[in-house]
Amino acid sequence: MSASSKLPPFDPADPLGVDDLLEPEDLAVRDTVRRWAADRVLPYVAEWYEKGELPGIRELAKELGALGALGMSLEGHGCAGASAVQYGLACLELEAADSGIRSLVSVQGSLAMYAIHRFGSEEQKREWLPRMAAGEVIGCFGLTEPDHGSDPASMRTYARRDGADWVLDGRKMWITNGSVAGVAVVWARTDDGIRGFVVPTDRPGFSAPEIRHKWSLRASVTSELVLDGVRLPADAMLPEATGLKGPLSCLSHARYGIVWGAMGAARASFEAALEYARSREQFGRAIGGFQLTQAKLADMAVELHKGILLAHHLGRRMDAGRLRPEQVSFGKLNNVREAIGICRTARTVLGANGISLEYPVMRHATNLESVLTYEGTVEMHQLVLGKALTGLDAFR
Ligand SMILES: Cc1cc2nc3c(=O)[nH]c(=O)nc-3n(C[C@H](O)[C@H](O)[C@H](O)COP(=O)(O)OP(=O)(O)OC[C@H]3O[C@@H](n4cnc5c(N)ncnc54)[C@H](O)[C@@H]3O)c2cc1C
Numbered sequence: 001m002s003a004s005s006k007l008p009p010f011d012p013a014d015p016l017g018v019d020d021l022l023e024p025e026d027l028a029v030r031d032t033v034r035r036w037a038a039d040r041v042l043p044y045v046a047e048w049y050e051k052g053e054l055p056g057i058r059e060l061a062k063e064l065g066a067l068g069a070l071g072m073s074l075e076g077h078g079c080a081g082a083s084a085v086q087y088g089l090a091c092l093e094l095e096a097a098d099s100g101i102r103s104l105v106s107v108q109g110s111l112a113m114y115a116i117h118r119f120g121s122e123e124q125k126r127e128w129l130p131r132m133a134a135g136e137v138i139g140c141f142g143l144t145e146p147d148h149g150s151d152p153a154s155m156r157t158y159a160r161r162d163g164a165d166w167v168l169d170g171r172k173m174w175i176t177n178g179s180v181a182g183v184a185v186v187w188a189r190t191d192d193g194i195r196g197f198v199v200p201t202d203r204p205g206f207s208a209p210e211i212r213h214k215w216s217l218r219a220s221v222t223s224e225l226v227l228d229g230v231r232l233p234a235d236a237m238l239p240e241a242t243g244l245k246g247p248l249s250c251l252s253h254a255r256y257g258i259v260w261g262a263m264g265a266a267r268a269s270f271e272a273a274l275e276y277a278r279s280r281e282q283f284g285r286a287i288g289g290f291q292l293t294q295a296k297l298a299d300m301a302v303e304l305h306k307g308i309l310l311a312h313h314l315g316r317r318m319d320a321g322r323l324r325p326e327q328v329s330f331g332k333l334n335n336v337r338e339a340i341g342i343c344r345t346a347r348t349v350l351g352a353n354g355i356s357l358e359y360p361v362m363r364h365a366t367n368l369e370s371v372l373t374y375e376g377t378v379e380m381h382q383l384v385l386g387k388a389l390t391g392l393d394a395f396r
Contacts, residue, residue, distance in 0.1 A: 012274070016305045021312055022085070029082065030089040036067055037097035045098045046357045048219040052212065054100060057180055057221060058138070061104065065135025069094070069105055071113035077129035079113070084318035088260035088311055095264035099367035100220030102261040107176040108132060110254035112139025115185045115196055118249065119241035124198055128183055140181040140208075142172035142225045143247050149174075150380050152187070152194075153244055157227060159188040159197060159237075166237065168197060168205075168230040174374070178208040178223025185238075186227065187247050196238035196246050205230040216370040252325045255375045256318060259331035260311040262371060263304060265364040266339035270300045272359050273346035280351075287349070296345050303338040310334060326388040333381035340368045 008017065019027070040063060048054055064070055068080035073087040082090075087109075095102035113132050116124055131137040148154045157170025168188055178184070184199045184206070199206060205228040210221060238246065274297060277288030287293050314331045317323040343365035347354035355362050372378055387393050 012301075014305075015301060016309060018305065018309055018312060021316075022089075026083070026086055026089060029086040030093060032067060033069065033090045033093040034096075036063065037093055037101070041094075041097035041101055045101075045219055046360075046363065048100075049098070049363050050218075050357055052214065052218045054104075054219050054221055057104065058135075060101070061108070061135035061138050063135070064105060064108075065133060069109070070135055071109040071117065071129065071133045072105075074109070074113060074117045074129075074133075077117070077125050078131075078133035079117070079129065080133075083315075084256065084323075085312065085315035087257065088315045091257040091261040092264035092267070092308075092311070095261035096268045097264075098219050098363070099261065099265055099371055100217050102257070102264070103176050103217060103220050104138075106254045106257045106261070107141055108135075108139050110257055111141035111250050112177075112181075112183065112185050114253050115141065115238060115241070115246070115250045116198060119196060119238040119246055120198065121235065121239050123235065124238070128198065132183070137182040138177050138180050140175050140177040140184045140223070140225070141247075141250065142175050142178070142184055142186040143251075144172060144174050146171055146173045146224075150377060152247065155187065155189055155194070157186065157188040159190045159195065161191075162231070164234040166197065166232045166234065168199070168227045168232065170227050172225035172227075174211065175208070175223050175225050176374075177221055178225050179210045180221050181208065184208075184225060185250075186225065193243050194246070196241045197232060197236050198238065199227075199230060199232060199236065203230050203232065214370075216366045216368075218366075248325075251375055252328050255328045255332045256314060256323070258371060258375055259314055259328065259335050260308075262332075262335040262339035262368065263307045263311060265368055265371075266300075266304050266307065266335075266342040269343040269346040269361045269364050270297075270304050272361050273297065273300065273349040276350050276353070276359075293349060296349055300342045300345055303342055307335040307338050326384055329376065329381040329384040332376065333378060333385065336368060336372050337378060340365060340372060343368060 069090050071079040072082045075081045091102050116128050143152050145155050159166045159168045181201050186197045186199050207226045208223040210223050277293050280287050346361045
């Protein structure tokens with residue numbers, strides 16, 4: 001018997017055999033989330049995207065809560081306590097359906113819940129986390145302002161003391177889940193530096209008008225937050241977060257999910273291109289039989305599975321408590337950039353059909369334009385890596 005006949009067969013869905021790295025529980029999480037997305041998102045998402053809405057978001061949030069997908073890798077207070085790899089696999093499967101659904105989960109779990117879990121008081125955790133884990137309360141995370149995105153240290157939203165209370169004034173922009181949130185984690189300047197506040201959205205002076213006319217992440221709620229003299233009790237402040245380190249560590253957690261999620265959007269686009277290339281005929285044969293198409297498919301597969309392997313590697317480091325923020329920047333920079341490249345190439349394989357919502361490719365490509373910008377733009381991650389490599393700070 002030759003050596004090659006003992007080898008496992010080549011699997012186009014997993015050409016590097018990365019699934020060998022997964023435990024049975026990891027596969028179970030992945031399959032559960034994949035089935036949920038196939039059932040509850042994929043049949044409808046093109047229509048949601050076309051209409052620019054995410055109807056039934058509250059119901060979807062509860063279902064995601066029942067799956068254990070909200071605050072998935074957090075421990076206690078109703079959170080699933082899953083591994084970082086399992087959380088990543090869930091992000092990949094959700095984003096293979098649509099980046100908007102993955103964004104809902106990332107903002108809820110990795111930004112709003114993570115902030116409360118890591119920096120909140122025991123009372124804040126008890127009050128919010130179980131309901132957020134169940135999807136009964138949706139959370140949002142307000143860091144970006146109209147005039148301050150990449151440079152949040154310059155934020156203008158201000159929290160002043162009035163007796164024992166805090167009073168917040170300012171505006172936040174581009175806030176995912178804002179208009180549907182029951183609680184907002186808002187970062188504001190105080191006389192003692194930047195601090196985080198847990199803001200119930202029914203407080204007088206708080207409003208969250210939805211931002212319309214987006215051509216990306218259309219099946220996702222994005223809002224402005226207006227804070228007009230919002231009065232909060234003294235214990236609304238997150239006690240353990242001081243300075244910009246607080247929000248930045250939340251962002252690092254969420255970016256980790258994006259490293260995986262982007263590969264989901266890429267996988268869906270690659271699969272659409274592969275299937276199309278096998279069945280679409282021109283010049284008397286399937287276009288997948290032409291060398292130029294095969295070069296595209298091979299290059300897409302290489303970047304897709306390198307990206308998945310990278311995500312696994314970072315996941316294992318996170319589970320071992322050894323993942324540095326620069327490594328997350330490495331992953332986000334590479335995987336989102338490569339995912340967009342895969343979508344663009346996939347679109348060319350589909351020809352004119354590539355621009356149709358009948359196929360998922362253009363939807364993923366346009367979604368990824370937001371993913372490229374939020375949670376730190378490409379340039380910010382290049383600067384993070386540039387600083388780590390050279391020891392020289394080029395941010396300003
Ligand atoms: C759909 C969507 C959802 C979002 N959800 C949230 C959310 O839930 N919460 C939240 O707080 N924010 C959210 N954001 C905001 C997002 O994080 C910001 O858009 C992002 O940080 C970039 O900020 P900006 O858009 O103000 O761009 P700017 O900071 O104005 O940057 C514009 C361009 O200049 C470049 N640039 C800036 N500084 C430098 C420099 N020093 N060197 C080189 N280039 C530089 C940037 O890389 C970018 O290319 C969301 C954005 C989108 C699109």
